[in-house]
Amino acid sequence: MSAEIIDGKKLAITFREQVAQEVAQFKEQSQIVPHLTAILVGEDPASAVYVRNKQRACEKAGIQSTLKRLPAETTQDKLHKLVQELNADQSVHGILVQLPLPKHIDEVAILDVVNPLKDVDAFHPENVGLIVQGRPRYLPCTPYGIQQMILSTEMETAGKHAVILGRSEIVGKPMAMLLIQRGLGADATVTICHSRTQNLKEIVQSADIIIAAIGKPEFVTADMVKPGAVVIDVGINRVNEKLVGDVAFDSVKEIASAITPVPGGVGPMTIAMLLKNTLTAARIL
Numbered sequence: 001m002s003a004e005i006i007d008g009k010k011l012a013i014t015f016r017e018q019v020a021q022e023v024a025q026f027k028e029q030s031q032i033v034p035h036l037t038a039i040l041v042g043e044d045p046a047s048a049v050y051v052r053n054k055q056r057a058c059e060k061a062g063i064q065s066t067l068k069r070l071p072a073e074t075t076q077d078k079l080h081k082l083v084q085e086l087n088a089d090q091s092v093h094g095i096l097v098q099l100p101l102p103k104h105i106d107e108v109a110i111l112d113v114v115n116p117l118k119d120v121d122a123f124h125p126e127n128v129g130l131i132v133q134g135r136p137r138y139l140p141c142t143p144y145g146i147q148q149m150i151l152s153t154e155m156e157t158a159g160k161h162a163v164i165l166g167r168s169e170i171v172g173k174p175m176a177m178l179l180i181q182r183g184l185g186a187d188a189t190v191t192i193c194h195s196r197t198q199n200l201k202e203i204v205q206s207a208d209i210i211i212a213a214i215g216k217p218e219f220v221t222a223d224m225v226k227p228g229a230v231v232i233d234v235g236i237n238r239v240n241e242k243l244v245g246d247v248a249f250d251s252v253k254e255i256a257s258a259i260t261p262v263p264g265g266v267g268p269m270t271i272a273m274l275l276k277n278t279l280t281a282a283r284i285l
């Protein structure tokens, strides 16, 4: 039997419509327009597309959006000062520094400067700490979107084995924190696999939920997947001008109970969750 395809594009539209309604109510009650400012440094074409899509999504939801575009040679000091200015600007509720930053910039040092109340990506250590403690202020956009996609399936996640491939700060680590949380998360048993993991194939074969976020095209193959598993593909790899995920979609969909496509899976949900966080930021501030 072929898997349910979790349509991230469709689910994201539902979330975006819901946020647009909440934004309209919030504006009426408070006379405040939620405002996101994105910082894009350099000329990475994919990042430029993602930021443009975020801006469009904001505008459609009634959220004000501003883009601060800086050249690739921008210094650490200049970027640091811009973030400080945005921290002090009372009309800005959410600040987003698009990643990756150019190599000469210390990414962690910049993310540490963002006011945690305006940190709609939830990358600041204060927000990460709150997530670890199970009392999040914001949930990071990609794991938050994935959580909603898993909730949309029929799987009862409590006690299930979730295997995450990849230990990044943006996806792997925070995803693990969400999946283990009681109530607000999935109540799952979580394993994170990475480049030094031994017996990776056997571990993945024991997974009820697989989250693939390692940036290796079609790494997860059908022989690694337990029948009925839910498979979430976070990978966006360009191979011969085509977008390919970290999962061999065509063969794995014959084994899994539910699977996300690439494109049209996790990506659109990441943007929808950013809108939710920006509204939360406007409410908090």
Ligand SMILES: Nc1nc2c(c(=O)[nH]1)N[C@@H](CN(C=O)c1ccc(C(=O)N[C@@H](CCC(=O)O)C(=O)O)cc1)CN2
Residues within 6 Å of the ligand: 046, 049, 050, 051, 096, 097, 098, 099, 100, 121, 141, 142, 170, 236, 243, 262, 263, 264, 265, 266, 267, 268, 270, 271
């Ligand atoms: N500050 C941040 N930087 C980055 C994040 C993030 O959450 N915050 N995540 C990724 C990139 N990203 C969001 O910024 C992102 C990636 C992909 C998509 C998306 O919709 N992808 C489409 C395909 C689009 C394409 O043609 O490339 C899809 O999957 O359908 C949205 C957001 C790294 N940086």
